Amino acid sequence: MPAPSELLLPRNLRLFFRTKPICRLGTQRLRFTTTAARIMAQEYKLKGLSALDLKSGEKREVEVEGIEGGKVLLAKVGSTTHALSPNCTHYGAPMKLGVLTPEGRLTCAWHGACFNVGTGDVEDAPALDPLAKFEVFEKSGAVYIKGEEATIKASRRQPNVKCKAQGKEKVVVVGGGSGAMGTVQALREQGFNGDITMISKEPYLPIDRTKLSKALIADKSKLEWRSQEWFDDASIATVSDEVSSVDFKSKSVSTKSGKSFPYTKLILASGGTPKALPLPGFKDLSNIFLLRTIPDVQAINGAVGEKGAKKIVVIGSSFIGMEVANALSSNNDVTVVGMESTPLERVMGKEVGKVFQRLISEKGVKFHMEASVDSAKPSKDDSSKVGSVSLKDGTNLEADLVILGIGVSPATEYLKDNSAVQLEKDGSIKTNESFEVQNQSGVYAIGDIATYPYHGPGSDGSFTRIEHWNVAQNAGRSVAASIAKPSIAPKAFIPVFWSAQGSQLRYCGNTPNGWDDLVLQGKPDEAKFAAFYGKGDTVVAVASMQMDPVMTQSAELMRRGNMLPLSELRKGKSVLDVGLPSEIKI
Numbered sequence: 001m002p003a004p005s006e007l008l009l010p011r012n013l014r015l016f017f018r019t020k021p022i023c024r025l026g027t028q029r030l031r032f033t034t035t036a037a038r039i040m041a042q043e044y045k046l047k048g049l050s051a052l053d054l055k056s057g058e059k060r061e062v063e064v065e066g067i068e069g070g071k072v073l074l075a076k077v078g079s080t081t082h083a084l085s086p087n088c089t090h091y092g093a094p095m096k097l098g099v100l101t102p103e104g105r106l107t108c109a110w111h112g113a114c115f116n117v118g119t120g121d122v123e124d125a126p127a128l129d130p131l132a133k134f135e136v137f138e139k140s141g142a143v144y145i146k147g148e149e150a151t152i153k154a155s156r157r158q159p160n161v162k163c164k165a166q167g168k169e170k171v172v173v174v175g176g177g178s179g180a181m182g183t184v185q186a187l188r189e190q191g192f193n194g195d196i197t198m199i200s201k202e203p204y205l206p207i208d209r210t211k212l213s214k215a216l217i218a219d220k221s222k223l224e225w226r227s228q229e230w231f232d233d234a235s236i237a238t239v240s241d242e243v244s245s246v247d248f249k250s251k252s253v254s255t256k257s258g259k260s261f262p263y264t265k266l267i268l269a270s271g272g273t274p275k276a277l278p279l280p281g282f283k284d285l286s287n288i289f290l291l292r293t294i295p296d297v298q299a300i301n302g303a304v305g306e307k308g309a310k311k312i313v314v315i316g317s318s319f320i321g322m323e324v325a326n327a328l329s330s331n332n333d334v335t336v337v338g339m340e341s342t343p344l345e346r347v348m349g350k351e352v353g354k355v356f357q358r359l360i361s362e363k364g365v366k367f368h369m370e371a372s373v374d375s376a377k378p379s380k381d382d383s384s385k386v387g388s389v390s391l392k393d394g395t396n397l398e399a400d401l402v403i404l405g406i407g408v409s410p411a412t413e414y415l416k417d418n419s420a421v422q423l424e425k426d427g428s429i430k431t432n433e434s435f436e437v438q439n440q441s442g443v444y445a446i447g448d449i450a451t452y453p454y455h456g457p458g459s460d461g462s463f464t465r466i467e468h469w470n471v472a473q474n475a476g477r478s479v480a481a482s483i484a485k486p487s488i489a490p491k492a493f494i495p496v497f498w499s500a501q502g503s504q505l506r507y508c509g510n511t512p513n514g515w516d517d518l519v520l521q522g523k524p525d526e527a528k529f530a531a532f533y534g535k536g537d538t539v540v541a542v543a544s545m546q547m548d549p550v551m552t553q554s555a556e557l558m559r560r561g562n563m564l565p566l567s568e569l570r571k572g573k574s575v576l577d578v579g580l581p582s583e584i585k586i
Helices: 004-008 011-017 031-040 149-154 178-189 210-215 228-233 294-304 319-328 345-361 469-484 550-559 566-570
Strands: 042-045 059-063 071-077 080-084 105-107 114-116 122-124 133-139 142-147 170-174 195-200 236-240 243-247 252-255 260-262 265-268 272-274 311-315 333-337 366-368 373-378 386-391 396-398 401-404 408-410 443-445 450-454 462-464 496-500 504-509 517-523 528-535 538-545
Touching: 071 133, 105 550, 122 469, 142 149, 170 178, 170 260, 178 195, 178 265, 178 469, 210 294, 210 319, 210 496, 228 236, 265 469, 294 401, 311 319, 319 333, 319 345, 319 496, 345 366, 345 517, 345 528, 345 538, 386 401, 469 496, 504 550, 517 566, 528 550, 528 566, 538 550, 538 566
Parallel strands: 170 195, 170 265, 195 236, 265 443, 311 333, 311 401, 333 366
Antiparallel strands: 042 142, 059 071, 071 080, 080 133, 105 114, 114 122, 133 142, 243 252, 252 260, 272 408, 373 386, 386 396, 450 462, 496 504, 504 538, 517 528, 528 538
């Protein structure tokens, strides 16, 4: 007999409510949740529409009558019009500015987050929450959607990953960064219902690490992606401890606290370790900071103080160094020291590097380029603290604090004496296309520690290591799919990253074999440009500022083998005028 409360429901709905929960997300969400949403959904009229008259491939943002600020995005793929949340669930970018593909991928113009328009589900990082999907229909000479007011206002759908772990499968994830987060959520998305344990040496849940260097945010409540309750509901055990070794033969992970964790599948996602300078004074003096964790940012902010007005030397003119200089430029005297002739010259070239240098210089930041550091000198007022940085040309830069942004090394110290795996010269781990470690079935490496075969344009599988936020998370999603559905081939993705360089930089592609030519479109003097990096006539990477959605369109063209050659771009042709084929070729 049904419970008394069930008798209030129609018989067909009682069956739904009595269905046991399973670990599913997206189109395979809990039946209970789906049915409850249908019960509470209401019809809302879309403003200014009398018919669903979009052309295939068209996107249109429309207002929802009766809901203050309510909007949805209409997107037509083939003969079907879909209604979805209008803003990216990552940082809120308008999805109407994104790129819609023939098979129904909708990619954000800002940071490359990708969603399936048929379901709203996440397909590519860095978004974690899906878009909400609404029924859309014509009625009485108008267009309506069916949905809940709260969901329409939220512009997202909370993924339902509630699960009670069962069975013999045990996945252990070493690390708590972007790759780890992408892995554990995607495992539950894909229906994996075995044990999941995530071990991180950082004393907090996975955070949006990009905000550390770009904004120096130190409040973990503003950084953590998910609450402890979320992990508990998903039956994901979070362990704050440091891994000391891995026994690949017995399949167990040991930590410094003396604990041991058995596994059937192991994902190594331990990230990177910031490099220090092995020069006089840098090891001994205080107020010299690395930047990787929340405590690092707290220490920097503490040294700067609320009033600022500090003399700050940033050593390193690549992405982290430049972002920190940009973040600290207000109310401080900031100097950047770099070895190249312009910031980011090796990656971006001199022409583009000059754009970044000018933008940051306009905020008062000074630069010493083509410079080498000699030593750090103590303060005259307190010999325990840094007081200046000496360069090899004799220049002495006064400093209340120094921040090092000179790169990271793969954090694989716990594997260095392990005969079961062979580390590369840089300390990374070589994998195959599925990110599976060579000669170690069921063991995967992702993120900063992984050297994997890249099949994007200009590369036929050259091994490369990419330290990008999106790459780690997408690799985690790929590994999760391999574990949950072994018969499915790994999905190829084009690396994407972004950076705050006085204005927002977007970048896609990779250059494992280098680049030898550059075409600049737009107005670089106004920091509005698209830079196309070529190896021969093949575009291998694209960087842009204030030219959305050039980067996103280029990434999709690269996936499909339909990117314009450098010679055509030099003639002034635009990637935005190139159609997207349905076939994926990488």
